[in-house]
Amino acid sequence: MKRIMTLAAGCLAATTALAQEEVLTVYAGDYVASEWGPGPKIEEMFEARCDCDLQFKPGELLPRLLLEGERTEADIVFGLNTDVTKRARESGLFAPHGQDLSPLTLPVEWDDEVFLPFDYSHTAFVYDSTRLDNPPESFEALLEAPDDLSIVIQDPRSSISGLALVLWVQAVYGDEAEMAWERLAPKILTVTKGWSESYGLFTDGEADMVLSYTTSPAYHAIAEGDETKKAAIFPEGHYFLVELAAKVAGTDQPELADDFLAFILSEDFQKMIATGNWSIPSALPRDQWPEGFRDLRLPEEVLFYSEEEAAARKDEAIGAWRRALSR
Amino acid sequence: MAARAVAVSGGRGQAVSRMAAALAGAGVIALTLVPVAAVLFRAGGWGQLGPGDWQALRFTLLQATLSAAFSVLLAIPVARALARRRFPGRGLLVALLGAPFILPVIVAVLGLIAVFGRSGLLNSGLEALGLPPMTIYGLHGVVIAHVFFNLPLATRLLLQGWLSLPAERFRLAASLGLTPWAMIRVLEWPMIRRIAPGAFAVIFVICLSSFAVALTLGGGPRATTVELAIYQAVRFDFDLGRAALLSVIQLGLAAVAGLVALRLGGEQGFGVGLDRRIDRWDGRTPAARAIDLVWIVAVALFLMMPLATVVWRGLPGLAALGAGTWEAAWHSVTVALGSTAICLLWALPLASRRGEVLGLAGIALSPLVLGTGLFLVLRPVVNPLSLALPVTALINALVALPFALRILRPEAEAIRADYSRLRQALGLTPLAWFRLVLLPRLRRPLGFAAGLTAALSMGDLGVIALFADPDRATLPLQVYRLMGAYRMEAAGGAALLLLGLSFAAFWMFDRGGRVNAEA
Numbered sequence: 122m123k124r125i126m127t128l129a130a131g132c133l134a135a136t137t138a139l140a141q142e143e144v145l146t147v148y149a150g151d152y153v154a155s156e157w158g159p160g161p162k163i164e165e166m167f168e169a170r171c172d173c174d175l176q177f178k179p180g181e182l183l184p185r186l187l188l189e190g191e192r193t194e195a196d197i198v199f200g201l202n203t204d205v206t207k208r209a210r211e212s213g214l215f216a217p218h219g220q221d222l223s224p225l226t227l228p229v230e231w232d233d234e235v236f237l238p239f240d241y242s243h244t245a246f247v248y249d250s251t252r253l254d255n256p257p258e259s260f261e262a263l264l265e266a267p268d269d270l271s272i273v274i275q276d277p278r279s280s281i282s283g284l285a286l287v288l289w290v291q292a293v294y295g296d297e298a299e300m301a302w303e304r305l306a307p308k309i310l311t312v313t314k315g316w317s318e319s320y321g322l323f324t325d326g327e328a329d330m331v332l333s334y335t336t337s338p339a340y341h342a343i344a345e346g347d348e349t350k351k352a353a354i355f356p357e358g359h360y361f362l363v364e365l366a367a368k369v370a371g372t373d374q375p376e377l378a379d380d381f382l383a384f385i386l387s388e389d390f391q392k393m394i395a396t397g398n399w400s401i402p403s404a405l406p407r408d409q410w411p412e413g414f415r416d417l418r419l420p421e422e423v424l425f426y427s428e429e430e431a432a433a434r435k436d437e438a439i440g441a442w443r444r445a446l447s448r
Numbered sequence: 449m450a451a452r453a454v455a456v457s458g459g460r461g462q463a464v465s466r467m468a469a470a471l472a473g474a475g476v477i478a479l480t481l482v483p484v485a486a487v488l489f490r491a492g493g494w495g496q497l498g499p500g501d502w503q504a505l506r507f508t509l510l511q512a513t514l515s516a517a518f519s520v521l522l523a524i525p526v527a528r529a530l531a532r533r534r535f536p537g538r539g540l541l542v543a544l545l546g547a548p549f550i551l552p553v554i555v556a557v558l559g560l561i562a563v564f565g566r567s568g569l570l571n572s573g574l575e576a577l578g579l580p581p582m583t584i585y586g587l588h589g590v591v592i593a594h595v596f597f598n599l600p601l602a603t604r605l606l607l608q609g610w611l612s613l614p615a616e617r618f619r620l621a622a623s624l625g626l627t628p629w630a631m632i633r634v635l636e637w638p639m640i641r642r643i644a645p646g647a648f649a650v651i652f653v654i655c656l657s658s659f660a661v662a663l664t665l666g667g668g669p670r671a672t673t674v675e676l677a678i679y680q681a682v683r684f685d686f687d688l689g690r691a692a693l694l695s696v697i698q699l700g701l702a703a704v705a706g707l708v709a710l711r712l713g714g715e716q717g718f719g720v721g722l723d724r725r726i727d728r729w730d731g732r733t734p735a736a737r738a739i740d741l742v743w744i745v746a747v748a749l750f751l752m753m754p755l756a757t758v759v760w761r762g763l764p765g766l767a768a769l770g771a772g773t774w775e776a777a778w779h780s781v782t783v784a785l786g787s788t789a790i791c792l793l794w795a796l797p798l799a800s801r802r803g804e805v806l807g808l809a810g811i812a813l814s815p816l817v818l819g820t821g822l823f824l825v826l827r828p829v830v831n832p833l834s835l836a837l838p839v840t841a842l843i844n845a846l847v848a849l850p851f852a853l854r855i856l857r858p859e860a861e862a863i864r865a866d867y868s869r870l871r872q873a874l875g876l877t878p879l880a881w882f883r884l885v886l887l888p889r890l891r892r893p894l895g896f897a898a899g900l901t902a903a904l905s906m907g908d909l910g911v912i913a914l915f916a917d918p919d920r921a922t923l924p925l926q927v928y929r930l931m932g933a934y935r936m937e938a939a940g941g942a943a944l945l946l947l948g949l950s951f952a953a954f955w956m957f958d959r960g961g962r963v964n965a966e967a
Contacts, residue, residue, distance in 0.1 A: 151928075
């Protein structure tokens with residue numbers, strides 16, 4: 122009986138302690154919080170320095186935040202992409218991050234006061250060097266390639282990488298984007314809803330090339346010791362994809378939120394995120410990247426539309442894609 | 449009709465069941481219309497249709513019509529062959545017929561492509577024979593995939609129809625020396641006319657909201673469906689008005705399909721039999737045997753080969769499953785059992801003509817709009833994340849409801865019509881009627897419905913995207929997460945585990961309903 126009492130008292134004390142501990146609520150993409158995502162490591166590392174409880178709430182990011190509006194319990198949003206920053210900014214739900222941006226090592230200029238990059242990559246067509254002997258060496262060569270080269274891509278209307286692809290084509294071919302798509306069309310085996318379906322088709326051997334990221338080969342090299350997966354690098358340039366974190370304006374934990382944003386730019390976080398999220402750290406010189414990343418072939422020319430430009434061109438870029446592939 | 453009229457005046461028992469039906473119906477209406485209304489209210493009005501929307505609408509109708517028509521037409525000879533043949537492994541085959549239906553879309557698509565794809569088994573075979581390759585990508589690919597999913601369902605529904613034909617009728621037909629053709633016309637065709645329109649409607653409606661399958665196998669933007677436009681509106685453009693408009697269009701199409709099926713379906717029962725097992729005197733000729741054999745082998749190959757590739761690819765991944773996946777499996781089993789209980793309680797009072805049309809709303813409403821609407825409704829009251837699993841169980845029950853109704857209704861109605869005089873004469877209380885007459889006779893369809901619901905809710909992602917609980921993933925979500933993290937092999941293992949669990953749930957319920965039934 123006495124033991125039970127002690128246990129009960131202990132539990133009570135524990136819950137009070139928990140209740141007093143400050144909670145930082147982070148909305149993150151579903152992949153982040155899973156056991157293979159960077160979430161568990163981020164939680165462990167940040168809790169070690171903040172004496173607080175970091176809680177990930179996975180799921181749809183911006184749709185959920187917009188639905189909740191100012192009543193949201195989120196303090197931080199982690200994992201936004203540039204395709205939604207315009208709308209996110211206009212919602213007025215976010216506060217400036219207040220961080221010094223000089224440590225950033227992005228291949229593009231970044232002076233955004235609200236959205237803080239934590240990692241990046243570029244769109245690229247990934248292939249298996251044991252199956253494809255002569256991968257195209259430029260975008261033009263890809264369009265010129267024989268029609269039996271099969272590629273799978275993602276739909277720009279349902280996937281971020283698919284949207285990045287149509288902006289990529291728009292950036293390379295401008296007014297001739299629709300013609301470029303017409304030339305690419307015979308090689309497009311199919312279009313999938315998201316990245317996972319495409320990548321599954323590629324690893325199953327159904328397609329020769331898949332629209333993915335310049336960082337994909339690093340996963341195979343580091344996690345599987347497989348050096349045969351490569352990204353074709355084109356001199357015309359590759360479209361830049363960046364993942365962002367931001368502080369929610371109505372947060373009840375402004376200091377913890379600021380600490381978290383500072384933590385994102387810290388060396389600890391930056392060294393972990395490469396293999397945690399299979400992307401390039403946003404603020405870490407190349408010589409400090411993990412080995413499989415240092416060896417990656419990366420594009421010299423990086424293409425990127427500002428959110429205003431991207432918003433202005435998005436409909437036209439998707440339209441060109443849709444018209445050319447519907448014929 | 450006369451029997452029905454008598455039944456309606458049946459006093460207290462009828463009042464009770466009518467009240468239950470009204471309650472169950474109100475539940476369906478509330479769960480579908482309230483979320484749409486919430487989305488619409490939030491959007492502040494209807495949106496506008498975009499440039500590709502009319503084309504998407506046309507394609508959606510075309511593929512759903514073709515998919516449902518082929519599924520039902522092909523199911524007729526298959527079900528007939530299964531109804532009149534006994535062979536070793538028949539029970540297993542009938543049970544396995546439930547399997548394609550319950551696979552997560554992404555897994556099924558990869559399985560289909562492993563067989564019919566550019567470098568799939570079929571094309572390897574054609575190449576070995578020196579024949580030109582065939583491509584799966586196009587409208588025909590969409591239809592093949594939908595037939596893969598739905599032919600088994602149509603077959604089971606029709607097979608049930610065949611088994612509901614009183615054995616005495618076949619005996620009488622044989623003793624009258626009816627020709628096989630006359631037998632079809634007199635006995636089987638009326639049954640097909642009673643079952644097929646409803647099967648067509650439910651398959652048509654489920655194909656209406658197809659999205660990932662249609663896009664991937666359709667080969668590109670030509671294969672855009674309304675559901676994709678809804679997804680784009682909710683997730684990318686946050687245009688809730690447009691999402692609401694599109695989802696109401698989808699609901700309207702489903703309602704039309706349901707009403708047409710209702711008109712065509714008729715309602716005549718077959719008279720009471722002695723619940724004997726069917727012996728067929730026809731079909732003993734070698735030609736009939738050969739035809740049945742061809743159908744059975746063809747459908748078994750068509751359905752089993754993609755499943756076999758899922759199993760084959762999943763085996764190496766089984767070893768890579770982490771604790772998280774097993775935990776997710778446990779959550780999925782809990783959700784599935786919860787959904788099954790809810791769904792059956794919902795379906796029993798609704799097993800009537802009107803109830804069935806109403807039930808279609810559950811699969812006609814876009815899961816995204818449903819999820820968004822529920823989120824908006826629940827959000828001011830509770831934290832939706834803490835309700836992730838109960839909400840998923842409820843939504844899965846709603847989605848499975850039309851299938852349960854399709855399975856239960858023909859027999860429930862026949863029982864009500866055939867036994868209402870008995871009920872009147874004996875003055876059975878509602879409970880006695882339920883326990884002594886309805887339940888024992890409904891056991892087979894109930895088992896089938898429970899199995900299908902359990903399997904469906906094990907495999908369905910439903911609305912989890914907005915209601916994702918960090919600590920309580922379900923197995924389908926886990927498959928997507930693994931794939932998203934490049935772990936294709938582990939994802940294959942998790943998919944196999946999902947297939948195994950779904951199938952086990954399906955088999956146990958279905959078998960439970962078929963004890964002593966020789967079906």
